[in-house]
Amino acid sequence: MHQSCEVAASADPRRSAMGVFERYLTLWVFLCIVAGIVLGHLFPGLFQAVGAMELAQVNLPVGLLIWVMIIPMLIKVDFSALGEVGQHIRGIGVTLFVNWLVKPFSMALLGWIFIRHVFAPWLPAEQIDSYIAGLILLAAAPCTAMVFVWSRLTGGDPLFTLSQVALNDAIMILAFAPLVGLLLGLSAITVPWATLLVSVLLYIVVPVVLAQWLRRKLMSRGQAVFEQALASIGPWSMAALLATLVLLFAFQGGAILQQPLVIALLAVPILIQVFFNSALAYWLNRAVGEKHSIACPSALIGASNFFELAVAAAISLFGLQSGAALATVVGVLVEVPVMLLVVRVVNDTRSWYEK
DSSP states (O other): OOOOOEEETSSSSSSSSSOHHHHHHHHHHHHHHHHHHHHHHHHHHHHHHHHHHHEEEEEEHHHHHHHHHHHHHHTTTTTTGGGGGGGGGGHHHHHHIIIIIIHHHHHHIIIIIIIIIGGGSSGGGGGGGHHHHHHHHHHTOOOOOOOHHHHHHHHHHHHHHHHHHHHHHHHHHHHHHHHHHHHHTTTTTTOHHHHHHHHIIIIIIIHHHHHHHHHHHHTOOOOOOOHHHHHHHHHHHHHHHHHHHHHHHHHHHHHHOOOOHHHHHHHHHHHHHHHHHHHHHHHHHHHTOOOOHHHHHHHHHHBBHHHHHHHHHHHHOOOTSSHHHHHHHHHHHHHHHHHHHHHHHHTHHHHHHTO
16 A cells, blocks of 8 residues: 555565555554544534535545545556456456455345344444445455555565456446445445445546556656655555544544444454455465465455545445444454454465465
8 A cells, every 4th residue: 555665674575565654554543543532522613514515425525535545556556467367367266256256245244144133232223234334335345555565475476466456446446336236235225326326436437547647647757757656645645544534533433432342343244254255265276276476465355455445435425424434444443453464374374375
């Protein structure tokens, strides 16, 4: 997601793949929770005014922050890599199967089991549907930029990683809205189709077009200029993410203080689906005879999420104060430590994999 690297980590190329913001993302999210709750309590009028800045159900400040968050990540995606998909067709097949046929449906099932039934007595009844919707949005958006980081930490094949990200992004443009609509319908949740389609246009189609236009402009000036531009805009993307989280928790603070267990309960289905999908993709790649350097990025993209898109869609569809927005933010909170654990597992099991 963000490529600034600590000099101290340069001796280890795997550690140097993560910058300070990436490595401590969970800490920054926790600090945003605290800051948002405190600021929301101290300045309720200010945040109510921000929440009222809407046009066609799109919160304008949040929409701007989402663009600043997403576009730098999409600039890194090279759609010309789609031509390389056939080089590792078995690994690509596993990636597509897990990302589009297993992951969203397994999350919808886990949401139904845990949120609607097992944990229902400890959750606000009026937010049950919204929590499930947030989990579905999270699972329906495959990881984009952060998977490059996870792949480098495992010695994954960079060309395969790029090609699977480009293919997933291309599919997401067409499949995100129908898939989310289908799963919301199956979960007996009203589908706001107009808002869903607007969200796809604003947070997928337009950012992809702008990012690819900027990519071509920068690349035309040389690779060095392109790399320098990516390094410059990376911190803006992280700052926009953190500012969005502060806004979210300023609105969510009251509900969280009343029921502090909500975040932990929402984390349970997210954690289960991460471990299940990563293990499934890893095992399937081994079963079809793919190399370890292909299995690792395939497993990692199946486990992680494009949580920036999920947060944006949840806010547009259900509002800043919704359980859906909170559920997607829990995905941000657990992303880095859980994915680092998955990275460690696939690294430590390489000898087993290659037997």
